[in-house]
Amino acid sequence: MKSKTLNGQDSAGTETVGAPSSVLTGWTQKLMTSQAAFFKKTKPIVERCESDLNTRLRLKYAPYYRAAESADGINLVVDGRPMLLMSSNEYLGLSRHPKVIEAAKRAVDQWGASACGSRLANGSRAYHTELEEDLAAFLGKEACHVTAAGYLACMCSISSLARRGDAVIVDPNIHSSLWDGVLLSGAKIERFAHNDMDSLAKLLAELDPKQAKVIVVDGVYSMEGHVAPLPQLVELAEQYQAVVVVDEAHSIGVLGRDGRGVCDQSGVTGRVELICGSFSKALASTGGFVAGSRAMIEYLRSNSRQIIFSAAISPAAAASARAALGVIQVEPEHHERLWANYRHLKAILEKLGLDYWSSPTPALPIVVGDKEKCYWMWKTLWEQGFFTVMSLPPGVPPGKDLLRCAVTAMHTAEQLDRFGEALKLAMKRAGVEPKH
Numbered sequence: 001m002k003s004k005t006l007n008g009q010d011s012a013g014t015e016t017v018g019a020p021s022s023v024l025t026g027w028t029q030k031l032m033t034s035q036a037a038f039f040k041k042t043k044p045i046v047e048r049c050e051s052d053l054n055t056r057l058r059l060k061y062a063p064y065y066r067a068a069e070s071a072d073g074i075n076l077v078v079d080g081r082p083m084l085l086m087s088s089n090e091y092l093g094l095s096r097h098p099k100v101i102e103a104a105k106r107a108v109d110q111w112g113a114s115a116c117g118s119r120l121a122n123g124s125r126a127y128h129t130e131l132e133e134d135l136a137a138f139l140g141k142e143a144c145h146v147t148a149a150g151y152l153a154c155m156c157s158i159s160s161l162a163r164r165g166d167a168v169i170v171d172p173n174i175h176s177s178l179w180d181g182v183l184l185s186g187a188k189i190e191r192f193a194h195n196d197m198d199s200l201a202k203l204l205a206e207l208d209p210k211q212a213k214v215i216v217v218d219g220v221y222s223m224e225g226h227v228a229p230l231p232q233l234v235e236l237a238e239q240y241q242a243v244v245v246v247d248e249a250h251s252i253g254v255l256g257r258d259g260r261g262v263c264d265q266s267g268v269t270g271r272v273e274l275i276c277g278s279f280s281k282a283l284a285s286t287g288g289f290v291a292g293s294r295a296m297i298e299y300l301r302s303n304s305r306q307i308i309f310s311a312a313i314s315p316a317a318a319a320s321a322r323a324a325l326g327v328i329q330v331e332p333e334h335h336e337r338l339w340a341n342y343r344h345l346k347a348i349l350e351k352l353g354l355d356y357w358s359s360p361t362p363a364l365p366i367v368v369g370d371k372e373k374c375y376w377m378w379k380t381l382w383e384q385g386f387f388t389v390m391s392l393p394p395g396v397p398p399g400k401d402l403l404r405c406a407v408t409a410m411h412t413a414e415q416l417d418r419f420g421e422a423l424k425l426a427m428k429r430a431g432v433e434p435k436h
Contacts, residue, residue, distance in 0.1 A: 063375070073090070074408060074410045074411060076387060084415055086388050086405050090410070091281055091338055091362055091408050092327075093409045094284035094327055099326070100285075100320050100323045104316040107315035111127065111315035112315065114312075114315070115314070117311060118312060119301075123311060124312065128318060130322065131322045132144040132146055132289075135325065138260060138329075139269070140260070140269040141291040141293070143292065145289065146321075147306065148310050148314075150277060150280060151278075152307075153177075154181060154249075154290075155178075156276075156300055156305075156307050157300070158184075158214065159180075159182075161185070161243070161299075161300070163185060164187060165187070165188075167187060167188050167211050168189055169204070170182060170189065170190070171194055174217060175222065178216050178218070178245075190203055194226075197236065201236055209241075213243065214242060214243045214245060215245070217244075217247070218246070218249075218250070219246050219255075220251040220255070222250045222404075224363075224365060225361040225363035225365060226360075227262055228246065230262060234266075238271065245272075245276065248261040248263065249276075249280075254281075254362060259335060261277075273296060274296060279321040284320060284324045285324065287313040335409070337409040341411045342407050348420040349366065349423075352424060354366050354427070354432075354434070363406045365404055368401050368403065369402075371393075373430040374392065374401040377423075377427065377430045381423070381426050388405055391404045
């Protein structure tokens with residue numbers, strides 16, 4: 001028997017009775033689907049995105065990107081439920097301070113929503129230079145440049161400062177923004193053990209004395225809450241002619257005189273070449289800054305792609321940061337409440353036998369050390385109305401799976417006590433044993 005072909009002819013090429021249109025349509029659809037699948041498979045990056053295991057697990061368990069329908073400081077509403085935020089970076093609780101809100105409103109009324117341009121080209125405004133002057137004076141530096149994001153500020157402090165042939169010496173726990181700046185610089189990367197000055201000294205001694213060097217650290221490491229040992233570090237930097245860059249994002253407003261940061265607290269401000277950071281923590285805004293000598297800041301303005309090709313910070317963001325900077329210098333009660341709450345929560349964690357990585361700062365991690373147990377603790381706390389954030393390797397070292405928690409000036413003792421009770425239940429459900 002002769003077979004029929006798609007065009008209604010038999011295999012010998014003679015005309016046959018035409019196939020029904022419904023059959024032809026079905027065959028055509030299958031062919032088109034097959035072709036689409038073939039062409040789709042020729043795009044490896046698309047296939048990689050669609051099959052990514054991390055994304056599938058994130059979407060399945062949904063621990064991240066939880067959007068609040070409303071927020072008032074640490075009081076959120078998520079999925080229609082009231083939640084208490086226990087992982088806020090807003091250490092001093094100034095985002096709703098009347099002076100900060102009023103400053104933002106006045107800036108929008110005067111300047112509009114945005115400068116709509118880069119600082120180098122057409123986006124520089126008086127409110128940028130006013131904020132930069134205030135920040136430079138506050139930090140004890142000659143000059144400052146503000147950027148649209150703290151990430152950009154930290155990147156630019158390294159990416160154009162160091163170049164191929166130089167050595168960039170890093171604590172491996174530095175923030176990703178610093179790491180990206182290090183990688184973009186093209187310099188040789190050298191790592192020393194976290195906060196280990198003996199390790200740093202040994203590494204510096206092995207490098208070429210004539211090689212230009214930059215040492216990069218966080219003032220406060222946001223995951224661990226650890227403080228960089230800047231006095232010893234600066235001594236080594238001067239001995240080996242290395243420039244020092246410190247990210248003060250989590251220490252501005254928290255440590256030092258009136259919250260001037262770790263460099264101020266350590267008495268080394270004048271011996272650190274660049275201080276960078278973010279407005280999105282204690283300064284209750286968005287954007288970032290890098291401060292240093294006038295020569296170094298002007299060099300970055302001439303050479304940093306992150307500065308040259310980024311749009312300027314908005315009027316409202318600049319005004320909010322400037323107002324918050326003023327508040328922390330005249331209203332010490334916010335700083336005092338922050339540290340009272342730190343002591344209260346630290347005592348709760350110690351009583352429960354939880355490992356908080358010996359953090360001496362308001363960033364108080366709860367180290368679980370096991371991915372599955374960490375998830376069940378997070379889930380139990382979520383069900384109890386407490387918003388925390390899981391941090392897992394490679395974001396933290398192996399065996400340091402943790403819940404990122406932070407205390408603020410906005411928390412009350414009663415809220416922290418309730419959190420302690422929820423932690424006790426979470427430990428039981430997750431099978432986490434006290435450390436003592």
